[in-house]
Amino acid sequence: MKVVIVEDEIAASDNLSYLLHKIDPTIEILNVIDSVQGSIQYFSKSDEAELIFMDIHLADGISFEIFDKVKINTPIIFTTAYDQYALKAFKVNSVDYLLKPIDKEELSDAINKFKSAPEKEVTDSTSQMAGLLDLLKESQKTFKSSYLVHFKDELIPLKTNDISYFYIDTGMVKAVTFQNQSYTVDKKLEDIENELNPDLFFRINRQFIANREAVESMSFYFNGKLIVKTNPPSKERIVVSKAKSRAFKDWLNK
Incomplete structure (x- = not known):
């Protein structure tokens, strides 16, 4: 069997080569590559x-x-140090992986699994990796931790975790804290949505983005819509459309 190793740590690649030859002395290691660019050149x-x-x-x-x-x-x-998000992505995309430090028995099992797999199960890796790359990039994205807002004659940093919800008021974006203090944010709601952690904030409708911790309850409205009750209470009725109601409930139920 002909094998290529893509690994930038010499000790790790040497150990993997050693284990592979211990498991099957007939394995031929064609190349050891230590970079993205080197891999692109080789596999091209x-x-x-x-x-x-x-x-x-x-x-x-x-x-x-x-x-x-x-x-x-x-x-x-794939060989990887423990990364819970990455492992979840691998399972979703049905890609095999081994955790570092690599165990000889687990390596042997992975090789046997590969050898026994029907040829028709060898899938297009490119399409799988495109999905994995998107997931990994999303997991590594950094989110806004605070916003500079006007307070009297000063600019103060307002932590996003202290914000109950953002909403549009007469064309201006306001941030309302859990202490029911309101501040003007000099940004569009669409830009704010892209800067926030989607696990913590949800764009309920065109006017509102709510913090998960701010949602106290919701009630059914006509035509499959929902009305959301927040803490502190909003002056405006917060309505979730029928089209968004399932996604909103799934987000709360994570």
Whole structure:
């Protein structure tokens, strides 16, 4: 079996090579590559490998970026340090992975799984990696932790965790804290939505973005809509459309 290893740590690649030869002395390691760019160059010219072992974090980037530049149909087993989000992504996309430090028995099981898999189960890795890259980028995205707002004659940082909801009031965006203090935010609601952690904030409708901790209850409205009660109470009725009601309930139920 012909194998390529993509790994930027010499000790890790040496250990993997050692374990592979212990498991099966006939395994031929075609190449050990330590970077995204090196991988792109290699796989652009060669498709001899029957199996690829690939680390996620390389010296010059994330290995998923390789699949933006080159199509790889060879089966891949990822090697990774523990990353709960990444592992969840792998399970969703049915990609095999091994946790570091690599265990010999788990490595052997992964190889046997590959050997016994029907040829028709070898899927297009490029499409899988595109989805994984999107998920990983989202998990690594940094979100806004505070906003500079006007308070009397000063500018003060207002922590996003202290904000109950954002809403539009006569064309201006206001941030209302859990202490029921209102501040003007010099930004569009659409821009604020993109800067907030979607696990903590939800765009309820065109006028409102609510903090999860601010939602006290909701009641049914006509035509499948919902009315949301917040803390502190909003002066305006907060209505969730029928189209958004399922997504809103799923968000609250996470």
